[in-house]
Amino acid sequence: xxxxxxxxxxxxxxxxxxxxxxxxxxxxxxxxxxxxxxxxxxxxxxxxxxxxxxxxxxxxxxxxxxxxxxxxxxxxxxxxxxxxxxxxxxxxxxxxxxxxxxxxxxxxxxxxxxxxxxxxxxxxxxxxxxx
Numbered sequence: 632x633x634x635x636x637x638x639x640x641x642x643x644x645x646x647x648x649x650x651x652x653x654x655x656x657x658x659x660x661x662x663x664x665x666x667x668x669x670x671x672x673x674x675x676x677x678x679x680x681x682x683x684x685x686x687x688x689x690x691x692x693x694x695x696x697x698x699x700x701x702x703x704x705x706x707x708x709x710x711x712x713x714x715x716x717x718x719x720x721x722x723x724x725x726x727x728x729x730x731x732x733x734x735x736x737x738x739x740x741x742x743x744x745x746x747x748x749x750x751x752x753x754x755x756x757x758x759x760x761x762x
Contacts, residue, residue: 715741 633641722730734740 730740730743734743
């Protein structure tokens with residue numbers, strides 16, 4: 632009786648050229664470990680269907696599958712840069728000094744400027760409706 636190491640080395644020599652790094656051969660797994668793990672998990676013997684092609688579990692690229700599953704589970708985070716635009720304006724020195732004194736925590740200047748512009752636009756709209 633040959634050892635697992637001998638059987639593994641024999642399988643490596645007979646390895647099919649189509650398999651690449653990251654792929655697991657079902658036949659190699661069965662040759663090394665027998666049927667001890669397959670009786671509990673029958674989903675391993677079913678075929679996996681992707682949107683592009685049908686892939687059998689004889690050779691499954693585990694790292695690609697993990698990447699797809701991880702990407703599907705991650706909620707898309709909206710970046711600040713996607714909803715805001717940096718712009719440069721001239722501000723009177725006295726207004727800037729006062730602004731710097733009242734704006735404390737991170738993001739406070741952005742919030743103040745945005746709210747000031749919203750208030751200004753609403754004021755203009757009311758003035759136009761009154762005219």
